Amino acid sequence: AQSVSQHNHHVILSEAASLELGCNYSYGGTVNLFWYVQYPGQHLQLLLKYFSGDPLVKGIKGFEAEFIKSKFSFNLRKPSVQWSDTAEYFCAVNSLGTAGNKLTFGGGTRVLVKP
């Protein structure tokens, strides 16, 4: 069964600092990878996704993520965070070929950006 690990449960940083959130997955086959964000009191929103091609993907709001197949990783980055980036971030993996193509989520990382 596939699993997704997010190493940091909580991250606190100041505005303009750089952010990197780790995500590792366990599945040997072809995967699609996603990062979702959940702002306080709001629903899950897609930040970015990787299906194939360039392993460096750019998403909304200045976020990017890099797929490193050899490390089974899909880390999320943002060079300079803003207070409005305070949210919980979820990495998710969709292993192709499984019935229903469900997403498996990591445990989430709560990010607090101090003004």
Added chain:
Amino acid sequence: EPEVTQTPSHQVTQMGQEVILRCVPISNHLYFYWYRQILGQKVEFLVSFYNNEISEKSEIFDDQFSVERPDGSNFTLKIRSTKLEDSAMYFCASRWTGVSGNTIYFGEGSWLTVV
């Protein structure tokens, strides 16, 4: 941009009562999902639904849960006899089909409180 819509946004119910959570998936989507997120925990897969039948379900999705697509537009989750531990945010999601349609779109969630 098309959206997955869910009702109600918040429901409080007494233990043992039946609850129906409603979802309107994106109109041309063919795969439908329910996930839940207990406060402070990760997003968990409950069930996937395709071609008018369940294609996969998790161990959480026991006999007290059922799903239905009664009229070709709504997709409902019924919890027959709610328990305190059913208190969670329930997310509906939908997906088109085919490789390029592998993004799963989430609704805003229905917050269920069982008292």
